[in-house]
Amino acid sequence: MHVNQQSSALSPLELKVQTFFELSEDLCCILGSDGAFKALNSVWTDCLGWQPEELRSQTWLALVDPQDTPSSQTALKSCINQKRYPLQNRYRHKDGTYHRCQWRFSATPDGDIYAIGKLATASPALETQVKLYHQALEATTCGITIADLHKPDYPIIYCNRAFEQITGYSQAEVLGQNCRFLQTPDTDPVAVEQIRICLREGISCKVILKNQRKDGSIFWNELSISPVRSPQGSITHYIGVQTDITHRQLVEATLQKSNEALAMRVETRTTALRKLNQRLLTELVGRKRAEAALQESEARLRAIFERATIGICRLDLRGQILESNPVMQQMLGYSEEALQFREFTDFVHPDDARTERTIYEDLADAEIERYERELQLFRSDGKGLWAHLTVSLVKDDGGEPSFAIAMIKDITERRTAESALRLTRSMLDGAAVAAFLVSADGRILYVNETAALSLGYRRSELLRLRIHDIAPDFQPEVWAEHWGMLKEFGSLCLDSQHQTKEEKIIPVELTENYLLFQGQEYVCIFALDITEHQRAEAEARRALLREQELNDLRSRFITTISHQYRAPLTAIHSSAEGLGQYGHQWPVEKRELHVRRIQVAVNQMTQLLDDVLTLGAIESGKIPFQPILINLGEFCQQLCEELKGDRELQRSQPENEAYPYPVLPPIRFTQAGDPTAVIDRHLLRHILANLLTNALKYSPLGEEVHFHLACEEEFAIFTIQDSGLGIPEADQPHxxxxxxxxxxxGSLPGTGLGLSIVKKAIELHSGEIELISQVGVGTTAIATLPKC
Structure with a gap:
């Protein structure tokens, strides 16, 4: 309850105690044996924001920092036995923050506990300096973390806003964790082991790690860690400086003096209790401890400044260098004394100095708070270097500009590499072959104009694709295996296929080279369109095959012609010799018989020669295709009459092995439909004559050959059916x-040219032919020709 609530019921002595209780400027309260508040003075509202009514339902321990709860419980228990007990802990303000307090406890005979507390404070100078360091750290663009080596697993006890921006995690999510929570399964184990060695041996190190942000995205983190030692030389903390170098934005670790706000406003109201020596002693001890903490924090920040891996200097508002770290001195080739009080623009290239001076004046006037730029600097030896400069303004407690922190990163090597890269890209852009730069996961990172033109894409479109989108042979699972081979051999040359935007397939010859640049893996691919090359190869193969076929044809032609000419020549020779020697003795019938034999032999030789010439003309394309309007019925009737004359001639031949059917069968011709058509008369004669001759030749005595003409609206269908030998099934495909x-x-005469002539003549008409044959039953030939 509040002390004033029972003032009317108190004795004069108790009223004096109560008045003294309220006059105190320290935190005064009375606790029950269970630690619950029984009475509080108004200082609780002034110092910690609590109204007494709000705390009467609480216990004193409920507002203690959880880390200090065990020691605070011990203090309360010990107080009951020892009557009085001093304690220092962190106590919660109503706004949720914790403030360091000194307590004194005294137990009463009735079991209550009197508690007097005072907020710890520090000197204004130290307080201002800590704020200055904190502002400097918060102003840097590099992530800064501080890990406490006194606690298990080295938890992070501080991170700045830049760390939150780089990682996507808030300070509340980061504090208390070990820095490994940013690692991924792909983080380099060698780098992680190097960090462990550094922590174990108490040394500094610098590594590059593959880390993961809160949103799951990956970034490359250049991490520098350094130990912070106490005045006694023991390592108390480790400072981590993180730089996001994902896109070569080499923002180096900043050294800004920072620490958690140690400055707590201390109410210095003086009361009669100040006369108590013990309270004065306690206050003095508290102040000394706060000063020691500030000095320790300053030492840590100074260590960061001195051991940073980038150049850092502090500038006044005129741009003069007030102090510089060793890295900056080494970078410019000057001593600390030589740099001090020199204008920073003295070391800037004349092309950049005027712009730099103008921008810095805007910073000093607080028109801007920070700026970044790349510029050229001069060393003491006259050599130039490229630097990435980040300048941040630091303000005092009143919000007025105080000084600036400049951070300098040597990027000469990067700028040289970029120049070489631009030259290389210019060469690739002008190359006559398609060029691609592809990442390990198949993303297309660069293409030249030749590649875009050959595939029908714009370059911007190709840069949104993956390799399997234009190379069907490299689907993701195949690309992974191919990538392994490429890493093993370094370069590959192979034939593949590319697919254009219109899904046209282009054969290409690929030359691939594996590249490793700044820890990233790439493959540079040159693709040569070999469509014409393959077409030439195919033409050469076809020409070679054609040449081989012609050689085979020539050999078979000579053999066949020699064989086919031998029989009629022998007949001619035999009959001519007989007529010459014995003709005057032979009767007229016998002489006429031999004369007819000579005529038949001559006709056979003439037909063979005609077939050869016709086939040669068709093969060479020299035979003209001259369709004219004819009456197909009359044409077929006339052809049948001509073949009948040949039958009359052969009917007189004696039966022998070469002619098993000396009397050729008759032809029965029928027709249906309109017989007019536009067809090449000469080629049609070759088609029908060969088909009818074969049917007559292989049909037995007494069997008719059926010849039917069916004229439809668009086609003329010629069907010739015999009852002859039939064609074996094995021979039909050939x-x-x-x-x-x-x-x-058997020994039936023939050249094997007739059906070849028929097939080619029908193809010239864009027609079709079909043979249906069965051995011992006969053959049906169906030729279909367009009528126009």
């Missing part, structure tokens, strides 16, 4: 090939 004859024809 029956239209040159010089091929059925295996069952």
């Amino acid at each position: 029956i239209f090939e040159l010089f091929h004859r059925g295996s069952n024809v």
Whole structure:
């Protein structure tokens, strides 16, 4: 309850105690034996923001920092036995923050506990300096963390806003964790082991790690860690400086003096209790401890300044260098004394100095708070270097500009590499072959104009694709295996295929080279369109095959012609010799018989020669295709009459092995439909004559050959059916090939050219032919020709 609530019921002595209780400027309260508040003075509202009514339902321990709860419980228990007990802990303000307090406890005979507390404070000078360091750290663009080596697993006890921006985590999510929470399964174990060695041996190190932000995105983190030692030389903390170097924005670790706000406002109201020596002693001890903490924090920040891996200097508002760290001195080749009080622009290239001076004046006037730029600097030896400069303004407690922190990163090597890269890209852009730069996961990172033109894409479109989108042979699972081979051999040359935007397939010859640049893996691919090359190869193969076929054809032609000419020449020679020697003795009938034999032999030789010439003309394309309007019925009737004359001639031939059917069968011709058509008369004669001759030749005595003409609206269909030998099934696929004859024809005369001529003549008409044959039953030939 509040002390004033029972003032009317108190004795004069108790009223004096109560008045003294309220006059105190320290935190005064009375606790029950269970630690619950029984009475509080108004200082609780002034110092910690609590109204007494709000705390009467609480216990004194409920507002203690959880880390200080065990020691505070011990203090309360010990107080009951020892009557009085001093304690220092962190106590919660109503706004949720914790403030360091000194307590004194005294137990009463009735079991209550009197508690007097005072907020710890520090000197204004130290307080201002800590704020200055904190502002400097918060102003840097590099992530800064501080890990406490006194606690298990080295938890982070501080991180700045830049660390939150780089990682995406808030300070509340970071504090208390070990820095490894940013690592991924792909983080380099060698780098992680190097950090462990550094922590174990108490040394500094610098590594590059593959880390993961809160949103799951990956970034490359250049991490520098350094130990912070106490005045006694023991390592108390480790400072971590993180730089996001994902896109070569080499923002180096900043050294800004920072520490958690140690400055707590201390109410210095003086009361009669100040006369108590013990309270004065306690206050003095508290102040000394706060000063020691500030000095320790300053030492840590100074260590960061001195051991940073980038150049850092402090500038006044005129741009003069007030102090510089060793890295900056080494970078510019000057001593600390030589740099002090020199204007920073004295070391800037004249092309950049005027701009730099103008921008810095805007910073000093607080028109801007920070700026970044890349510029050229001069060393003491006259050599130039490229630097990435970050300048941040630091303000005092009143919000007025105080000084600036400049951070300098040597990027000469990067700028040189970029120049070389631009030259290389210019060369690739002008190359006559398609060029690609592809990442390990198949993303297309660069293409030249030749590649874009060959595939029908814009370059911007190709940069949104992956390699399997334009190379069907490199699907993701295949690309992974191919990448392994490429890393093993370094370069590969192979034939593949590319697919254009219109899904056209282009054969290409690929030359691939594996590249490793700044820890990243790439493959540079040059693609040569080999469409014409393959077409030339195919033409050469076809020409070679054609040459081989012609050689085979020539050999078979000579053999066949020699064989086919031998029989009629022998007949001519025999009959001519007989007529010459014995003709005057032979009767007229016998002489006429030999004369007819000579005529038949001559006709056979003439027909063979005609077939050869016709086939040669068709093969060479020299035979003209001259369709004219004809009456197909009359044409077929006339052809049948001509073949009948040949039958009359052969009917007089004696039966022998070469002619098993000396009397050729008759032809029965029928027709249906309109017989007019536009067809090449000469080629049609070759088609029908060969088909009818074959039907007559292989049909037995007494069997008719059926010849039917069916004229439809668009086609003329010629059907010729015999009852002859039939074609064996094994021979049917080859029956239209040159010089091929059925295996069952025996000694029947023939060249094997007729059906080849038929097939090619029908193809000239864009027609079709079909043979249906069965051995011992006969053959049906169906030729279909367009009527126009």
